[in-house]
Amino acid sequence: MFTKAITRKPCKALIDGITTYLADGKPVYENAIKQHDKYVATLKELGLQVTELDADERFPDSCFVEDPAVVMERCAVITNPARDSRNGEKFEIVDAIQKFYSDDQVFHIEAPGTMEGGDVMRVGDHFYVGQSDRTNAEGARQFNDIVTKFGYTSSTVPVVEGLHLKDFAIYLENNNMLVSEIMDKEPAFKDFNRFVVPAEEIYAINSLYINGTVIVPKGYPKTQKAIEDMGYPIKLVDSGEFKKIDGSLTCLSLRF
Numbered sequence: 434m435f436t437k438a439i440t441r442k443p444c445k446a447l448i449d450g451i452t453t454y455l456a457d458g459k460p461v462y463e464n465a466i467k468q469h470d471k472y473v474a475t476l477k478e479l480g481l482q483v484t485e486l487d488a489d490e491r492f493p494d495s496c497f498v499e500d501p502a503v504v505m506e507r508c509a510v511i512t513n514p515a516r517d518s519r520n521g522e523k524f525e526i527v528d529a530i531q532k533f534y535s536d537d538q539v540f541h542i543e544a545p546g547t548m549e550g551g552d553v554m555r556v557g558d559h560f561y562v563g564q565s566d567r568t569n570a571e572g573a574r575q576f577n578d579i580v581t582k583f584g585y586t587s588s589t590v591p592v593v594e595g596l597h598l599k600d601f602a603i604y605l606e607n608n609n610m611l612v613s614e615i616m617d618k619e620p621a622f623k624d625f626n627r628f629v630v631p632a633e634e635i636y637a638i639n640s641l642y643i644n645g646t647v648i649v650p651k652g653y654p655k656t657q658k659a660i661e662d663m664g665y666p667i668k669l670v671d672s673g674e675f676k677k678i679d680g681s682l683t684c685l686s687l688r689f
């Protein structure tokens with residue numbers, strides 16, 4: 434059960450955010466702000482107390498707060514984002530995190546380890562960690578060392594088709610997952626009920642489960658229907674401006 438979330442308002446420099454995969458023009462700042470406001474309002478409607486951090490113009494991608502930290506009940510891990518333009522986000526997220534954890538509950542991934550929270554998918558007390566361009570084996574190893582001290586477990590999964598693990602596999606609780614065709618064949622996921630999202634809707638894999646409801650990106654009817662058929666109430670949020678720089682729903686918040 435999530436009770437809290439942390440978000441950060443998009444900055445004007447968002448238009449210079451990293452685009453690696455989904456390039457479709459630059460985000461329009463004013464539209465991004467509206468979409469972000471709706472996203473935050475939706476989290477609140479679902480009962481979360483949201484800490485809304487100020488925009489930080491130094492870091493174009495800083496609204497994607499999921500990446501510089503991984504939070505859980507018993508500890509928090511400040512990651513080490515792989516790209517230079519994002520690495521400093523880790524120093525900015527710490528203050529917000531420390532309000533909710535004691536000093537001995539906050540840990541850091543250190544170089545040469547790299548990690549971004551978009552690669553970390555939680556299932557119960559287990560974390561699947563995507564090994565991707567952004568999260569390396571050393572980052573995953575350090576993460577495992579930290580979380581196992583608190584009674585969690587972790588294992589790695591290769592990410593071969595894009596940015597982060599949660600762009601290609603997402604857990605919706607109740608043993609249900611949305612997966613890409615490649616992740617459908619991932620041995621680690623064989624015992625889950627898997628809905629294979631059609632290639633043209635692959636962006637919608639990154640839907641967001643919050644306390645029984647699933648927030649689904651607007652404009653992906655097949656995935657929306659599949660999630661409804663699984664029995665979840667849904668809320669639609671347009672995240673199109675963030676998609677232009679490879680951002681999706683989970684990356685816009687930390688939930689705990």
Ligand code: CIR
Pocket residue numbers: 450451452453494497499500519550551552596597678679680681683684
């Ligand atoms: C990046 O490339 O780092 C950003 N433009 C997008 C980050 C998206 N984060 C996420 O999916 N967790």
